[in-house]
Amino acid sequence: MSSAHAPSPSEQTRGLWLGFLGVFIFALSIPMTRLAGGSAEAPQLDPLFVALGRAALAGLLSAVYLRLIGASWPRREHWWPLTWVALGVVFGWPLLLGYAVRHVDAVHASVISGVLPLATAAMAALVLRQRPSLGFWACAVAGLVLVLAFAAWRGAAGLQWADGLLLAAILSASSGYVGGARLSTQMAPQQVICWVLVLSLPLTLPAGLLSWPQTPVAWSAWGGFLYVSVFSMWLGFFAWYRALALGGTLRVSQVQVLQPFLSMLLAVPLLGEHLDAMTLGFGAAVIAVVWLGKRMPVDQVRQE
Template sequence: MSNRLNIKNETLGMWLGVIGVALFAVTLPMTRLATGTQGAPQLSPWFVTLGRAALAGILSTVFLLATRSPRPAPHQWKPLGMAVLGNVIGYPLLLGYALRVVTASHAAVVTALLPLVTAAVAAWVLHQRARLGFWLCAIAGSLLVVLFSVLRASQAGHGFGFEWADLLLVGAVVAASFGYIYGAQVTPSLGAERVICWVCVMALPVTLPATLAMWPTEPIATSAWLGFVYVGVFSMWIGFFAWYRGLALGGALRVSQTQLLQPFLSILASIPLLGEPLDVVTLGSAIAVVCTVVLGKRLSQPQPAQPVRAVSPRAANAEQS
């Protein structure tokens, strides 16, 4: 009976992981809808960043009050604060500015490095070790992203150089990685859902007044408002419910593999939402980067310990004699 229950929980965890990744993947095209482009700007990236956190903060307040959640312990405030800087401010702000310049498909390739960068931050912050092969895959994936960025800049007539938006995307990946790791530090003790709720509530004294102060006075397209609501409700809040619960039920190592679907889902979602073409170079780059992530994930597992061969007393005496 226990084995059957474990299998059922693992299956449910995998599906919740897929749901969370799917919700996160649509963040890229929805953010581009919300912010618009340089030629046709909509909502300010600052407004989208603060406003989506304020919306999630209001929902989080209702959730915490309804569930009578206790306040975090004193030692939990610092990791939660780091998660605020990484996931509430850093990632959405840098992503919002970048998506005014590059397509959502372009951003999906760069942000495909998120699992590897998160592992690197975990090795530094949490002192986790990985084998040499893992780091070789991380370097290979980074080189693929560099090659893609240079090729894209060349095709756009910018010469063999980087677009400044690529640096913003890299910064967004790093910010998200730090937010994930510091949030993960308190997840076992605080609870998966309460981590993201307290993160959003902590930022609410800043995000809510700033959102009201920056409320747009000019007409904004309905599609931009729809994108804003999506990133506030699903990307900043509900997506984390499914993601962290899936990790708890199905096992972090197993369920984390579903994150490899994110760049493909982002590219596919950009086709109907933004009318972006399915570019062969972008799709090929995404496949190559994800392959390095898959291989790196496998090589990140420690070497299995060699079993110790039991020696009977009679055999030991025979060897000594």
């Protein structure tokens, strides 16, 4: 039996700042995925290529990085956790998101993704056996209510099949985030995503090559693909897993409440989508909830 490390105040602060950096990088994922894949009316890169091609490129970069630092192979007990993370963040989230944003715009997808912090916190409470206070959960629920109220204000007329894909993508991402956070306490956080990507290469590399586009696409689509390959699929996790390891998964995951609003802000110059004062008002309210949630106690409990 071992005891979970309770993050100090300075570690929590560093974790939150790194969490903000990771969230900013990830906030561009939805608009960049939409840019890469296009819409149903004006398709660009195939969502299968965007999802698995980006993982293949990031996997090759990871192999070079691991070679340069002389990293040793993961221990046997780490193989299944690495596979679990891969199912969530290499295959589940990118594939489901890619097909969803073919049929809904980035603002719509960003609103639905607002439930990701609560999903991550709930997954962490289950898997990592952490105990948030009632006040912490109240802040998480308040953030969820805010994003749902925002969706209602935007006039969403019930769930579409693409919304089901987005909700499944959120479940996949939250599972991968928590699995990665747990592994980040046992190996260098930046090595977690690298090994996940390298071990996925036998599937992602041939799949990426087989789905290589056969017709010309816009240069902007290739730019979106390169971003989600290098930043969303690779470098963003350097910051994110380190943040979760330092500040605690439940606490740092609340920073994700900002992600849908950052995605919408960034979609304006990238995709020409509309942003109004009410959206900014919702964003300010969510920031207030995140600040309050940071002040709520979270108990670390003993791990087997």
